[in-house]
Amino acid sequence: MTRALFLQDAYMRSAQAQVLGHTPEGGVILDDSIFYATGGGQPGDSGTLAWSGNTLKIATCVKVDGSPEAHTALVPAEPASLPPVGSTVTQNLDWERRHSHMRVHTALHLLSVVIPLPVSGGSISAGKGRLDFDMPDAPEDKEALDRSLNALIELDYVVSESWISDDELRANPHLVKTMSVQPPTGAGQVRLVRIGDVTRQIDLQPCGGTHVARTSEIGRVRIGKIEKKGKQNRRVYLHLDV
Structure with a gap:
């Protein structure tokens, strides 16, 4: 399997790896990857990937x-020449884009704290x-949500991870906030992302x-539009201010 180095260190911007193979569509499979795969x-x-004086621009993983x-x-x-199978390459992330995804993703976890309703969907992009929440009625005070969200951010909570077994997750279904996408199981363990610590934990969910x-x-951050998406659904947009 491709070892996900970003799970060990999300701040890793560059790393070496060996090319294991190519996909029929022209993708490059590595043994170790700092690139997060869409999901x-x-x-x-x-x-980018670099090897033997060559550079290959990577659009996505x-x-x-x-x-x-x-x-x-x-x-x-x-379309371009691919690094040969067995060769050693240097991976380099588009760090500004990745870091923006990291900031937005953590902010969305906090949004699920200030709006404590089941989540029916979500999406992340740079900035x-x-x-999407199971929310029949729109919030009465969007500015209050905005203030609450930024107050949590400013409290400077630690963000950490831990792992539990598939069986432990099944025994604690309240950990799953998303209605439409279930955490991947079957590998024996599930990653949990915690905001806060044992003395002041504010969020814990599979991710x-x-x-x-x-x-x-x-x-x-600021809360943007809140759109009605169906009888029971409201879509809440979030933007980074900088």
């Missing part, structure tokens, strides 16, 4: 369908994101995405 509402990372080894593939931005280390790193 859970978070887009795949972009960047995706999961390889049907791969029993759980590989991911780096998708070139345009903004949104969550495979990348996050900042402390909430203050998110910076100020």
